[in-house]
Amino acid sequence: MNSSTGPLDDLRSAVLAAAAALAEAGPRSTPTLERPRQADFGDLSTNAAMLLAPVLRAAPRDVAGRLGEELTARLGDRLAKVEVAGPGFLNLFLDDAWFGDALRGVLAAGDAFGGGGARAAAERVNVEFVSANPTGPMHVGHARNAAYGDALARILELHGHAVTREFYVNDHGSQVRRFAESIRARARGEDVPEDGYRGDYVTELASLDDGEISLEELGRRGVAAMLERAAATLDRFRVAMDVWYSERSLHDEGKVKHAFDVLAEQGATYTSEGALWLRTTAYGDDKDRVLVRSSGEHTYFASDIAYHQDKRERGFQRLVDVWGADHHGYINRMKAAFEALGGDPAELELLIMQFVQLAAGRMSKRSGEFVTLDDLVDEIGVDAARWFLLHRSHDTTIELDLELAKRESAENPVYYVQYAHARIAGVLAKAGHDEADVAFADRTLPLEPGERALVMKLLAFPGEVAEAADRRAPHRIAAYALELAQEFTAFYRDCRVVGAEVEDFRLALSIATKRTIARALGLLGVSAPDAM
RNA sequence: GCGCCCGUAGCUCAGUGGAUAGAGCGCUUGCCUCCGGAGCAAGAGGUCGCAGGUUCGAAUCCUGCCGGGCGCGCCA
Structure with a gap:
């Protein structure tokens, strides 16, 4: 468990600490900390006060006001301004220095950026x-x-x-x-x-x-x-x-026999009408299932049980099976069999495509x-x-x-994302930058909205990876990659990079974006070319 | 009949309790003295399948319907 995976998590911790200062029990569920739809709602917004209000039996907007004070006390000048808005949202406006540090954090994380945010302990996972x-x-x-x-x-x-x-x-x-x-x-x-x-x-x-x-x-x-x-x-x-x-090999190496022995020890099998059955109904299936037909032949199910027992014995803490939709009727019996083998059904995930x-x-x-x-x-x-x-x-x-x-392949959004990556490569080439030195001076000129938005989008990556992992949802990474490319394109439109007074900052921001696009595409197995 | 998945813009789909529901494609209108126009900006386009319920707040949670896909073997 990492105490911090980045500036957003530090902020989240501050929000939770501020909430705890108001009510020991804390909010009734985890508060959000997200980028609001509208720019004038600040850089980030939280619903913590609305979750806290019922606990405190107070009006949400009053709670939000007090929460804002607690937060200001904790964050100092990193928090430029807080505003209570709508039904009790707290909108946070962050100082430019916060963005600079955040960008440095992204670059310093290097190849690890996006990872390390595992909410659960690392596991040995088998994905079939x-x-x-x-x-x-x-x-x-x-x-x-x-x-x-x-x-x-x-x-x-x-x-x-x-x-x-x-x-x-x-x-x-x-x-x-x-x-x-x-x-x-x-x-x-x-x-x-x-x-x-x-x-x-x-x-x-x-x-x-x-x-x-x-x-x-x-x-x-x-x-x-x-x-x-x-x-x-x-x-x-x-x-x-x-x-x-x-x-x-399961048959040749006696693993089917072994699985049958394990099941028999649990008293989960019986013989009827000349066939060997597994009592899957004892574990939530609608009917018992045949393992060995009256003809003496093993069913496919028998092999699959032996296979899963073997995976268990190979020491995986989690088994993920990716099946086609036509196999969904098979889920209950497989889960039942897994449990009959002595496995914890929570460790077996059957995902249906x-x-x-x-x-x-x-x-x-x-x-x-x-x-x-x-x-x-x-x-x-x-x-x-x-x-x-x-x-x-x-x-x-x-x-x-x-x-x-x-x-439509020429119009496929994947090319838009790749194009943003290639375009950054082009900008870096024009600047004569080799991506080695990403240091930049503290800003004296205020950040442009496009710069703030792009930094924020980069900071969202670890959270997106965590969501995609925990929810087994790679499509979220595709959505993120497209949004990141769009955010870069808007920045590129509004903010001159090469030759700008803040060129060092913008080059660093471009490099961080280039790496993150490449990383997101890499998670999908899509290439990130420097030229196209 | 029972079970699982789905129903959101013209089309394909994001969005598993928060502010005015989004994207891509398609359509309309603008933008090439400007770091890559495979681009940018603006616009039109929604009873979030229907009806109840829970909640300060529901596309999201619960119940019941309707529609579509798939599955309910001593097949694999």
């Missing part, structure tokens, strides 16, 4: 995502899952957690057999079976079948080939998995019936694709019209 079946190419749904899981991992890392990125490989079971049968049929020039795989990619794998090998071996080779493609596609999409975890809906009538021809991740990257590039997939909340469906996306 994509996990596309190795029997077909990855489509846009996997692309969204990949972009989201990877960005979440990057955000959690900056936030201070130790993250493992993991891909669960479904290389076991009937689908692999059907995949092998499909390849063999193509190798022989026959039609694929009724329930087989039909894409051209299956035909392309026909050479794997020399006619001698077993169906099982052919399945292994087919899966290996598909995984190689998946890894290449993900690499191109800037996703680097740490672990590719084989479902088959809503679908990418394809605009009707604009399907890709290449893969037959869907737009693949590779298609998307081919058409609009990694930066635009990742931005498009990440800039909305994961729990809302997004609509993809590939033709429209192509046409």
Whole structure:
């Protein structure tokens, strides 16, 4: 737990201390400290007095007045002015020196800026995502899952957690057999079976079948080939998995048996109608679930339980699974199973990605019936694709019209953000500044509104990272990056940098902005070019 | 029928108790002697699905409806 992650947190502490001076119990909930919509409401505003009023049984505006006095006593000349406004807001006007120190703080934080604000202790986190079946190419749904899981991992890392990125490989079971049968049929020039795989990619794998090998071996080779493609596609999409975890290995290494033993010890399994069941209803599921079918075959659920038990035994403090919306009906049973294994259900997070809906009538021809991740990257590039997939909340469906996306890619806001970054690089080049020396003298000329606004926006970054991390919401970083770029552009419009009397300050501000844009884009896996 | 997600500007969507609800795209009108015009400024455009409730205060929390998506296998 850090005592301070920046000037905003110092102010927040001062507000809380001032509140505590008025009422020992403090406000009934955490006060806000945020940038008001209107400039004449000050640099920052807090609702602390309104939260305190019921506790003190006093009028909110009176409480605000007293709170302002307490705050003034604590902050001295850093606080240029306080005003009581509206129903009881307290608007804070900060001194120029405060902004100068704040900017120095941003620059001094260097690569750590934005991180270190973890509200909870750092954890070892396993993020399992994509996990596309190795029997077909990855489509846009996997692309969204990949972009989201990877960005979440990057955000959690900056936030201070130790993250493992993991891909669960479904290389076991009937689908692999059907995949092998499909390849063999193509190798022989026959039609694929009724329930087989039909894409051209299956035909392309026909050479794997020399006619001698077993169906099982052919399945292994087919899966290996598909995984190689998946890894290449993900690499191109800037996703680097740490672990590719084989479902088959769970069976081969006795981990399924082990998980069954753990469940049996807890008395959570029973046999009925020739099948082995897990009593998930004891943990909130609507019905019990089969682990071993009466035929003797294990269900997919059995593998998944063993997989999660293995993750627990590998010492992660938090497990995050990123699933597609079509799996949400699976949540209760997985949570139940996790609890039956002895796990704390709070340590298992099952995040559901809503679908990418394809605009009707604009399907890709290449893969037959869907737009693949590779298609998307081919058409609009990694930066635009990742931005498009990440800039909305994961729990809302997004609509993809590939033709429209192509046409509009030049108008994509991601380029606006990148442009701001490149423009700063241009300004620095013109000033002959190498970004090494970011020192600046204390201001004698008053700060311009654009300068104050830009510093404030920079200071908001650590809080945004914390929110994005805690709420598993990378899209907030995209929104922040756009706002920061807009704030810089307004500053750039109003404040001459090169040759200005306060050039040193403005160069330092520009550099801090450039780094923060690059960092925010980096969290999304989007590049920040110096020229475009 | 039950469960999960969604319903906010023409379109795509931010906004999980605070001041006059925002952005991008699209549309209208201006702006290239000016550090990068992939830009800037101004403007039009809203019953925040509907109805109750909680609160000093609700797009936000609760309840019930309506509409859309998805899921309810001894499939994976």
